C-alpha cells in the first residue's frame with residue numbers, strides 16, 4: 001500500500017486535498033482525521049504539518065508527499081522534488097523597514113528573523129554573509145517592530161502582510177517556491193500511478209478542448225493557431241469546403257485564441273473544460 005503525506009492545514013492543505021480528489025482518491029471524511037485508507041486505490045494518506053512532510057518522506061517511512069519547495073529545502077531532507085504542482089506559489093525574500101537596507105551585504109552582523117533557518121543559513125554561507133539568525137515560528141513580520149531583529153526573511157505572496165508591517169523587500173529573490181510532490185529515489189517507482197494521475201489533473205487544469213468550423217482555405221493557418229499536443233483532429237463537414245477542428249489549448253490563452261480564430265473566419269467556436277486526462 002502506497003503511503004502518502006498530505007498537508008493537514010495551512011496554505012497548501014485545501015488545494016492539495018482537492019487535487020488528490022480530482023485524481024480519483026478518497027480523502028479523509030473530516031478535518032480531524034489523522035490518516036485515511038483508500039482501499040480501492042491501495043493508498044493510505046497521512047495528514048501532517050507541511051513543515052514535517054519532508055522529514056517523513058526523507059526517512060522512508062512514507063513513500064511520497066505534498067509540501068512546499070521552501071519547506072523541502074529548509075528541512076535538508078534526502079527527499080527530492082519530483083513534480084511542481086502548479087499551486088501555492090510564493091517567493092522567499094528579505095525585508096526590512098522602508099529604506100533601511102539597499103543590499104544584502106548590509107546584513108553583515110545584523111539579526112535576521114525567519115521560520116526557515118535551514119534554508120537561510122545555507123544561503124548566507126553561500127553568499128559569505130555573517131548574520132545572526134533569529135528563529136521564529138510565524139508572524140515573522142512583527143519581529144522588527146518588537147525589537148528582536150533588524151530584518152526578516154519570509155514567504156511573500158501578495159506582499160500585503162509586509163505592507164501592513166511597514167516593511168519592504170530588498171535584495172535578490174532567495175527562492176521561488178511552489179507546492180511540490182516529493183519522494184526518494186528508492187520510492188519513485190512505487191509512486192508512478194499517483195504521479196501519472198496528478199499529471200493528468202495538471203493537464204486537465206492547464207488545458208481545454210477547443211472545437212470550431214473553418215473554411216478549408218483557412219485551415220492551414222487556423223491549425224497553426226491551435227496546433228494541439230500531437231496534432232489537431234480535422235474532420236470534413238457535410239457542407240463542402242469546410243472542416244471541423246478539435247485541439248487542446250492552454251486554458252489561459254482561450255480568449256485570445258478564440259478572437260484570432262474568429263478574425264480568421266472560424267465559426268461555432270466552443271471551448272470545453274477537461275475533467276481528467278492521461279497523456
Ligand SMILES: Nc1ncnc2c1ncn2[C@@H]1O[C@H](COP(=O)(O)OP(=O)(O)OP(=O)(O)O)[C@@H](O)[C@H]1O
Nearest residue numbers: 010011012050051068069070088089090155157177
Ligand atoms: N500567502 C501564501 N501564499 C502562497 N503560499 C504560501 C503563503 N504562505 C505560505 N505559503 C506556502 O505554504 C507552505 C506552508 O505554509 P503554511 O503557512 O501553510 O505553513 P506554516 O506557516 O508552517 O503553518 P501556519 O501558517 O498554519 O502556522 C510553504 O510552502 C509556503 O511557501
Ligand SMILES: O=P(O)(O)OC[C@H]1O[C@H](OP(=O)(O)OP(=O)(O)O)[C@H](O)[C@@H]1O
Nearest residue numbers: 138139140155156157158159160161162
Ligand atoms: O504576501 P502575503 O500575501 O501577505 O502572504 C505572505 C504571508 O503569508 C504567510 O503567513 P501565514 O498566514 O501562513 O502566517 P504565519 O506567518 O504565521 O505562517 C507568510 O508567512 C507571510 O506572512
Ligand SMILES: [Mg+2]
Nearest residue numbers: 010011138139
Ligand atoms: Mg504560514
